Amino acid sequence: DAGVTQSxxxxxxxxxxxxxxxxxxxxxxDTVSWYQQALGQGPQFIFQYYEEEERQRGxxxxxxxxxxxxxxxxxxxxNALLLGDSALYLCASSRRGLMNTEAFFGQGTRLTxx
Amino acid sequence: DAKTTQPNxxxxxxxxxxxxxxxxxxxxxxxxxxxxxxxxxxxxxYVIHGLTSxxxxxxxxxAIAEDRKSSTLILHRATLRDAAVYYCILSRVSNYQLIWxxxxxxIIKP
Numbered sequence: 630d631a632g633v634t635q636s637x638x639x640x641x642x643x644x645x646x647x648x649x650x651x652x653x654x655x656x657x658x659d660t661v662s663w664y665q666q667a668l669g670q671g672p673q674f675i676f677q678y679y680e681e682e683e684r685q686r687g688x689x690x691x692x693x694x695x696x697x698x699x700x701x702x703x704x705x706x707x708n709a710l711l712l713g714d715s716a717l718y719l720c721a722s723s724r725r726g727l728m729n730t731e732a733f734f735g736q737g738t739r740l741t742x743x
Numbered sequence: 744d745a746k747t748t749q750p751n752x753x754x755x756x757x758x759x760x761x762x763x764x765x766x767x768x769x770x771x772x773x774x775x776x777x778x779x780x781x782x783x784x785x786x787x788x789y790v791i792h793g794l795t796s797x798x799x800x801x802x803x804x805x806a807i808a809e810d811r812k813s814s815t816l817i818l819h820r821a822t823l824r825d826a827a828v829y830y831c832i833l834s835r836v837s838n839y840q841l842i843w844x845x846x847x848x849x850i851i852k853p
Binding site: 719 | 775779784785786787788789792794830834836840841842843844845846
C-alpha cells in the first residue's frame with residue numbers, strides 16, 4: 630500500500646502565478662483534506678472533499694480552490710500567488726471524514742513563492 | 744472557538760516515560776481528542792485518539808480528565824525515534840475540522 634502520495638514534492642513559483650498540487654489518497658479512503666503549514670507552526674485546515682464535493686472550508690480566501698475526482702484523488706489550486714502562500718501543503722485521507730478515525734498524511738508539497 | 748494549549752517544548756531521557764500535557768478548556772461534548780506527531784520534513788503521523796475514556800495502543804496511552812478539559816499523552820518508554828513535534832488536536836464533528844495547536848517539541852536525551 631503506497632499510502633498518501635503528493636506531487637510534486639517541491640515547487641518554486643513567482644508571485645501572481647497559479648499552482649496546482651495533487652494528492653492520491655490511501656487505498657480504501659474516500660475523503661481528502663488539505664492543510665497549509667507555515668514554518669514552525671501547526672497545520673491550518675484549508676478544506677475537505679468527500680463524494681467529489683467540498684464539504685467544509687477553513688478560513689482561506691477564494692484564491693484557494695480544489696477538486697476531487699471519481700477515483701478520490703484531489704487537487705488543490707492556488708491562484709494569484711502571494712509571498713505569504715509559501716508553506717508546506719499537506720494532504721490527509723480518511724474514510725468518510727477525520728472525526729473519529731485515523732487520518733493518513735502525505736509527505737507534503739513544499740511551495741516557495743518568490 | 745475551541746483550541747488546545749501545549750508547552751512549547753519538553754525534554755526527557757531515553758527509555759523513561761514521557762507525559763505530554765494538553766489543555767482544551769473550551770472542548771465541546773462531541774469533540775474528539777487526537778494526537779499526531781511530526782518528524783522533521785515529514786507529514787504528521789497518527790498517534791492516538793479518544794472521546795471520554797482513557798485509550799491505549801501500541802504507540803502510547805491517552806489519559807483524558809474527567810471534565811475533558813485536559814488530556815495527557817503518555818509514551819511509556821521513550822526512544823530517540825520518538826523525538827518529534829507532538830500535536831494535540833480537537834476534531835469537531837459539526838464542521839469536519841481538525842483544530843490544531845502549536846505543538847510540543849519533544850527532545851529525547853540519550
